[in-house]
Amino acid sequence: MADPAFVQLLTPDGERVEHPDYSVDFTDQEYRDLYRDLVIVRRLDTEGTTLQRQGQLGIWASLAGQEAAQIGSGRALAEQDMVFPTYREHGVLWTRDIDPIMPFGLFRGVDLGGWDAQKYRFQGYTIVIGAQTLHATGYAMGITKDGKVGTDDGEAVIAYFGDGAISQGDVNEAFIYAAAYDAPVVFFCQNNQYAISVPVHKQAKTPLFKRADGFGFPGVRVDGNDVLATYAVTKVAMDRARHGQGPGLIEAFTYRMGAHTTTDDPTRYRDKSEEEEWRLKDPVARMRGFLEKQQLADDDYFASIDAEAAEHALSLRERVLTLPEPKPSAIFDHVYPNGSPLLDAERAEFLAYQESFEGSGH
Structure with a gap:
């Protein structure tokens, strides 16, 4: 399948390319830090799947393949911005400095996955498909009422959802209200190609980002496996929202490498050749390739990041297994x-x- 037209700053081979409307200006260390984020988040996610397979979690929703979309967008947010996630935004959660064990209580069934949303500027995981977009829009309307838009330090909201959710009534109603009230909210659709088992082309005959045209606000499609492009596109959209210029829609064109959740069997509706095609666009390998080509990191650095990720995963496992059972x-x-x-x-x-x-x- 040929790649559609989208914003890209990093090719699958790790080559840096330019775009007329979007760019990033990172230090060498910031580039390395993005790679660190990607590796650690992937390793923690793998541990979640393993824990579920071993009977330690009731279910797990993996983000495998979508790390760049989440890390890039998460790192583009300002401290004061508010996040409304679905149930697999583990990467965005990581960028908000939330202890990665927090959602595991929910999936283990020992708590409701609660944390201080105001402290972390990150709302609780939402299981009902698309419901968080209405919550996000209402919150964003409140920001406007409070006069917290129109400046560089204004607030904005980002709402995450998948390609399947964009067909939900809640999401379209959120689009209507956001447009009508110029709400400072960015709708971030992670198009991972499947609404559980239904491929995106069966539910949408045109690219998803073009839905924004019908509601009167801008939409853009970005290479969701490119952490640099995802950062750049999200930053522009959020800056626009916090300056009072209304909502926007980002379609991060990516791929879910694993199952929808651990209760799903993707071999029933897609074949290995498709997965292998997308594996060549892997977001983690892409960023590593960039660091190697630019001589920003060596083998010792990559080994140290792998070791750090393994330590995070071991700590997470030990803490999950000792989560107290509630009375x-x-x-x-x-x-x-x-x-x-x-x-x-x-x-x-x-x-x-x-x-x-x-x-x-x-």
Whole structure:
């Protein structure tokens, strides 16, 4: 399959190319840091899949193949920007300095995956497909009402979703409201070619980024396996949003190398030749090729990053296996900040029900 027209700054062979509208200006260390991000995030993601296969997680949604889309866009965000993720934005989570163990409680079933969204500027994982785009648009409308747009230090919102979600009513309604109210929100679609098992060409007859035209805001397609181009495109869109110029749509053209989740079997709907074709466009290998061609890193550096990634993965595994099991009565905690008489009565009834089984062997 020939590559469509998209913004690209780094070819699959690691060659640097120019684009008339987008560019990056990184130091040598910043280039190396992007590679480090890609390697560590991929290794942590692999550990998630392994833990699920070993029965330690109920399910895992892998980002394999989509690392550049997530790291590039995540690193392009300003500290004050707010993120609304789906359930596989582990790479974006990493760029917000959130402990990578945080979503594992959700997938292990010992908590609801909560963290301080205001502290990290990163909302909780969203399981309902596309729902977060409405949340993001409402939040962005609030930013405008608060007068927090129109300057370099203004706020903007980014909402992540997949190519399947773009066919959801929630997403299209979010587009309508964002356009009507010039909301400072960037819709970031990771087009990984499959809505679980349905290929994108069966649900969309035109490139996804062109959907933006019908709603009256700009759309752009970027090589989602190119971390430099993804950074550049996201930065421009977010700067535009925070300066009060309204929403934008980014389609990151990428590929899901693994299963949709660990409950999925991709061999039922795609063949190995397709996977091998995309493997040649691998985002991690591409960035390594760039560093080698530019003589920005040597074998010792690459080995040190691999070793660091392995240490992160080992630490993650050890901590996941020791996550505490919640008490059943914990479902009543944090429902209301100051409790309520009804909640107290329900907790007491539940505890009495539990105690009725003591000594019965059940």
